[in-house]
Amino acid sequence: MKELLIISLLGIAVLALDILKMRKMVMPVIVLGLLGLIGVSTADWGRNEVPFAAYGGMLTFDNTALAFTIIFALLGVFWIILAGDYYAASTSKRTDIFALVLFSMCGAVVLSAYTNLVMLFLGVEILSIPVYVLAASNRKNVLSNESGFKYFFLGSLASAVLLFGISLTYGAVGSFDLQSIQQHLEGGYYSPMLLMGTAMMLVGFTFKISVAPFHFWAPDVYQGAPTPITAYMATIVKGAAFAGMYKLFGSALQPLPTAYITAMVLMVALTLIVANLMALVQTNAKRMLAFSGISHAGFMLGFIIAASTTPPVYLMYYTLTYGVASMVAFFVVQQVAAIQADDDSVDAFKGLIKRSPVMAVSMTIALLSMAGIPPLSGFLAKYYVITNMIAHEHMSLVIIMILTSAIGAVYYLKLIAHIFTPIENAGRIMISDSMRRTFIVLSLLTIVLFFAASLLEVI
Amino acid sequence: MLTLLLLAIPLLGAGLLFAGGAKNARTIALATGIVELLAVLGAWGLSAQGQTELLSFDREWIGPLGISYAFNLDGISIVMALLVALLLPLIVYASFNRIYKHPHYFYGLMMLMAASMMGAFTTTDGLLFYVFYEFALIPIYFMILNWSEHPNKSAITLKFFIYTLFGSLFMLVALLYLYNTAGSFNMEALYAAGRSMSGTEQGWLFAGFFIAFAVKIPVFPLHSWQPSTYDAAPTAGTMLLAGIMLKMATYGLIRIVVPALPEGVTEYGTWALVLSAISVLYASGMAIAQQRYKLLLAWSSIAHLGVLSAGILSGNAQGLQGGVMEMLSHGILSVALFFVYDIIESRLNHDHMDKMGGIREVNPLFAFLFFALVMGSVALPLTSGFVGEFLLLLGFYQVSPWLTAVAGLTVVLGAVYMLRAFQVMMLGSASESMRQFAPLTSHEKTMLGICVALVIALGIYPDPILSLANPTVESLLQGLNR
Numbered sequence: 001m002k003e004l005l006i007i008s009l010l011g012i013a014v015l016a017l018d019i020l021k022m023r024k025m026v027m028p029v030i031v032l033g034l035l036g037l038i039g040v041s042t043a044d045w046g047r048n049e050v051p052f053a054a055y056g057g058m059l060t061f062d063n064t065a066l067a068f069t070i071i072f073a074l075l076g077v078f079w080i081i082l083a084g085d086y087y088a089a090s091t092s093k094r095t096d097i098f099a100l101v102l103f104s105m106c107g108a109v110v111l112s113a114y115t116n117l118v119m120l121f122l123g124v125e126i127l128s129i130p131v132y133v134l135a136a137s138n139r140k141n142v143l144s145n146e147s148g149f150k151y152f153f154l155g156s157l158a159s160a161v162l163l164f165g166i167s168l169t170y171g172a173v174g175s176f177d178l179q180s181i182q183q184h185l186e187g188g189y190y191s192p193m194l195l196m197g198t199a200m201m202l203v204g205f206t207f208k209i210s211v212a213p214f215h216f217w218a219p220d221v222y223q224g225a226p227t228p229i230t231a232y233m234a235t236i237v238k239g240a241a242f243a244g245m246y247k248l249f250g251s252a253l254q255p256l257p258t259a260y261i262t263a264m265v266l267m268v269a270l271t272l273i274v275a276n277l278m279a280l281v282q283t284n285a286k287r288m289l290a291f292s293g294i295s296h297a298g299f300m301l302g303f304i305i306a307a308s309t310t311p312p313v314y315l316m317y318y319t320l321t322y323g324v325a326s327m328v329a330f331f332v333v334q335q336v337a338a339i340q341a342d343d344d345s346v347d348a349f350k351g352l353i354k355r356s357p358v359m360a361v362s363m364t365i366a367l368l369s370m371a372g373i374p375p376l377s378g379f380l381a382k383y384y385v386i387t388n389m390i391a392h393e394h395m396s397l398v399i400i401m402i403l404t405s406a407i408g409a410v411y412y413l414k415l416i417a418h419i420f421t422p423i424e425n426a427g428r429i430m431i432s433d434s435m436r437r438t439f440i441v442l443s444l445l446t447i448v449l450f451f452a453a454s455l456l457e458v459i
Numbered sequence: 460m461l462t463l464l465l466l467a468i469p470l471l472g473a474g475l476l477f478a479g480g481a482k483n484a485r486t487i488a489l490a491t492g493i494v495e496l497l498a499v500l501g502a503w504g505l506s507a508q509g510q511t512e513l514l515s516f517d518r519e520w521i522g523p524l525g526i527s528y529a530f531n532l533d534g535i536s537i538v539m540a541l542l543v544a545l546l547l548p549l550i551v552y553a554s555f556n557r558i559y560k561h562p563h564y565f566y567g568l569m570m571l572m573a574a575s576m577m578g579a580f581t582t583t584d585g586l587l588f589y590v591f592y593e594f595a596l597i598p599i600y601f602m603i604l605n606w607s608e609h610p611n612k613s614a615i616t617l618k619f620f621i622y623t624l625f626g627s628l629f630m631l632v633a634l635l636y637l638y639n640t641a642g643s644f645n646m647e648a649l650y651a652a653g654r655s656m657s658g659t660e661q662g663w664l665f666a667g668f669f670i671a672f673a674v675k676i677p678v679f680p681l682h683s684w685q686p687s688t689y690d691a692a693p694t695a696g697t698m699l700l701a702g703i704m705l706k707m708a709t710y711g712l713i714r715i716v717v718p719a720l721p722e723g724v725t726e727y728g729t730w731a732l733v734l735s736a737i738s739v740l741y742a743s744g745m746a747i748a749q750q751r752y753k754l755l756l757a758w759s760s761i762a763h764l765g766v767l768s769a770g771i772l773s774g775n776a777q778g779l780q781g782g783v784m785e786m787l788s789h790g791i792l793s794v795a796l797f798f799v800y801d802i803i804e805s806r807l808n809h810d811h812m813d814k815m816g817g818i819r820e821v822n823p824l825f826a827f828l829f830f831a832l833v834m835g836s837v838a839l840p841l842t843s844g845f846v847g848e849f850l851l852l853l854g855f856y857q858v859s860p861w862l863t864a865v866a867g868l869t870v871v872l873g874a875v876y877m878l879r880a881f882q883v884m885m886l887g888s889a890s891e892s893m894r895q896f897a898p899l900t901s902h903e904k905t906m907l908g909i910c911v912a913l914v915i916a917l918g919i920y921p922d923p924i925l926s927l928a929n930p931t932v933e934s935l936l937q938g939l940n941r
Contacts, residue, residue, distance in 0.1 A: 368597065373593060373594070373596070373597060373624070374589070374590040374593045375594055387639075390636060390639050398632055398635075399632075402631070402632060403625075405628060406621060406624055406625040406628060409620065409621055409624050409625075410617065410621055413617055413620055414617065417604060417617060420604050420605055451520075453521050454519070454520060454521045
């Protein structure tokens with residue numbers, strides 16, 4: 001419970017600091033607050049705290065929830081430091097945006113700790129509503145407005161479908177509680193109403209995690225939103241949606257009906273093929289990363305397919321490694337675009353190695369990690385998915401994963417080749433010290449996570 | 460612990476180079492290479508005295524998944540380590556001829572590559588082998604991308620990277636499938652798992668591994684990345700590719716495929732032998748048709764490696780022994796022959812053979828040294844090439860005399876294109892422009908001299924290498940009816 005309190009109070013504190021004209025304090029307070037959140041979560045480790053148990057105990061802070069919270073807080077720290085340069089320090093816009101992000105992160109914590117479908121819905125909404133605003137936060141930009149609108153309309157539709165699914169499930173089981181649902185399913189029998197309800201929840205979630213065929217919003221929304229917001233959506237929002245989905249489909253609804261497994265296998269196959277082929281033809285770096293993000297969501301969905309035998313730690317590992325790499329990728333895109341009149345096409349990356357060696361090398365490491373080249377953590381993340389797919393005998397899916405990984409390497413490498421293409425009279429891109437250090441830390445993390453993968457076994 | 464040292468030395472060298480800046484870069488690189496060579500020789504000495512506990516290392520990496528940081532220097536691994544450690548200083552020394560921009564990055568990447576190849580040759584963990592095998596791609600990719608002068612280098616490097624990555628992903632699947640039965644990536648466990656499988660399963664797994672290795676070796680029809688990549692790469696990069704990197708694939712055949720999938724190789728692997736034989740014929744034909752010396756070498760490399768892959772896949776002691784010997788010999792010869800390219804290119808700024816001629820008249824010493832290398836390349840007795848190819852063909856003969864007859868043409872056809880190249884480039888009378896051909900510098904003489912000496916020494920007295928590899932070959936084949 002302390003975790004949830006810390007993050008919501010932090011959001012309110014940020015707004016208060018703005019009113020009190022202490023805007024310089026905002027960044028340090030948030031960073032310290034999030035680090036405090038990590039500390040508290042570590043202290044609560046293994047206690048399985050159930051706050052307000054007398055009122056039904058709708059949340060449980062077990063190790064899985066705490067680990068996800070730590071991952072989100074860690075990514076949040078990096079995000080705040082990197083986004084700090086984007087929003088001018090003196091404006092109240094920055095505090096508004098940071099506060100909205102913190103409120104949205106509340107939803108992420110709820111989604112990783114809920115044990116009740118009501119809390120699930122609340123979590124999804126708390127997570128999403130601030131992001132609708134954030135996506136449109138570049139008010140004078142048409143694309144940003146489009147992005148916000150699209151995300152809002154389609155997102156609320158998905159929420160409605162999810163809510164409908166929850167109510168049908170309630171009708172079938174008679175309870176919102178995950179444990180009661182699990183007991184109800186003990187015989188493995190899904191009544192038609194329950195089947196309908198869970199199917200709608202599946203659709204709602206697959207929209208949020210943006211896998212095909214429910215991915216259409218993602219490229220437009222990612223491209224139009226201000227780049228730091230895109231980075232936030234691609235890392236924490238997606239991770240939280242997966243945390244929520246794993247809890248429901250990976251544990252409470254187990255054993256899943258075979259039809260669901262088949263449906264998800266098809267979704268993964270479709271996602272990987274569509275996203276990678278689409279990414280291949282993009283000339284806009286942000287849009288390309290959006291499609292690459294969709295393909296990664298396809299990989300991550302593999303963990304839910306194999307959830308009956310896969311502990312959540314592998315999903316966490318994927319969330320963390322993909323989050324770290326995307327954080328670098330999106331913010332490098334933002335910096336590169338910012339200096340050349342918001343040109344975020346692939347060509348803008350030409351000669352980056354001369355213009356900013358730190359960003360060029362960090363970007364290269366991030367892209368190679370996303371492509372799944374060892375010894376970078378992205379390789380192990382994909383490796384875990386593929387081993388699980390082999391163990392569950394989805395060999396055709398494994399083949400698709402392999403083929404599309406090779407396609408994926410093409411567009412990542414094309415961008416890398418641009419970065420290393422020499423150009424005439426390249427001006428240097430100056431970035432702040434804090435940003436440079438964060439890029440270096442994130443790049444090192446990408447490598448260290450590979451060699452220290454066994455550390456994650458503690459969960 | 461010594462095995463870790465073999466990894467640490469080049470890594471340390473890379474760190475020094477990246478941090479140290481351009482000054483003295485090549486000296487540091489050469490020193491790293493020589494220290495590495497001494498370390499490998501030390502390992503050889505220890506192994507000869509039977510002190511094997513220093514030569515292996517095993518620590519858990521991801522325990523629940525059965526992946527460990529496991530290394531072991533047995534006979535074959537020592538020969539392969541020797542290949543890396545011998546060629547690394549030679550390649551660095553050969554590069555003294557050229558001024559590379561940002562030399563510290565260039566040599567740093569070279570050291571990273573040496574470390575990853577050393578890792579692949581010494582590890583006893585299947586997944587770690589894959590990791591090293593893949594990682595070697597990254598430094599060479601950047602070496603070609605940043606130091607190539609080819610106008611089309613972006614497209615060529617992309618093709619090279621994707622082709623190899625795509626191939627090795629098949630190996631990953633096959634490895635994972637083996638692991639799924641074995642429960643561990645330890646080589647011995649993988650062997651046991653592979654041997655317990657049915658023939659068809661082994662056949663499929665063999666296909667997975669062979670596709671991966673065939674891309675890197677390369678074997679027809681998966682070779683199309685190779686000539687353009689060799690052509691585009693800076694000479695040191697080509698030497699690394701041809702001399703060491705592709706040996707990871709043939710080493711993989713020896714270390715994983717032959718012992719783990721015996722039935723897959725003998726019952727379902729005939730197509731791979733046929734492809735290897737076609738590869739020999741096709742690449743020899745292409746080599747004969749080339750006008751440019753570097754491309755001729757690229758194609759000749761495919762031809763020689765076809766014999767190598769066929770000989771290893773025959774899966775008997777002669778084949779494996781010949782494979783080990785030929786890998787070492789081909790490595791030295793590739794570096795030396797590409798160095799000849801470098802000498803010519805640095806003087807003439809081209810490598811069109813028909814525009815040369817008469818170099819012997821101007822520079823008899825160069826022609827003599829080149830001739831010795833050509834003899835090694837066409838596998839004349841008393842050169843290292845002969846020992847390797849003879850054993851390979853001997854092994855291959857026991858499996859398929861007919862295909863051996865085809866693959867054996869490599870010796871005849873090799874003589875055709877190598878001798879023709881020698882004749883066109885070196886003999887005849889020198890034209891006016893060829894008279895300007897500058898004499899060899901002492902650096903070039905030393906480099907070529909060392910290579911020629913190694914080729915002849917290994918040809919006359921191959922026994923130390925063969926007897927070093929022999930116990931490991933026997934243990935790999937133990938329990939198989941060969």
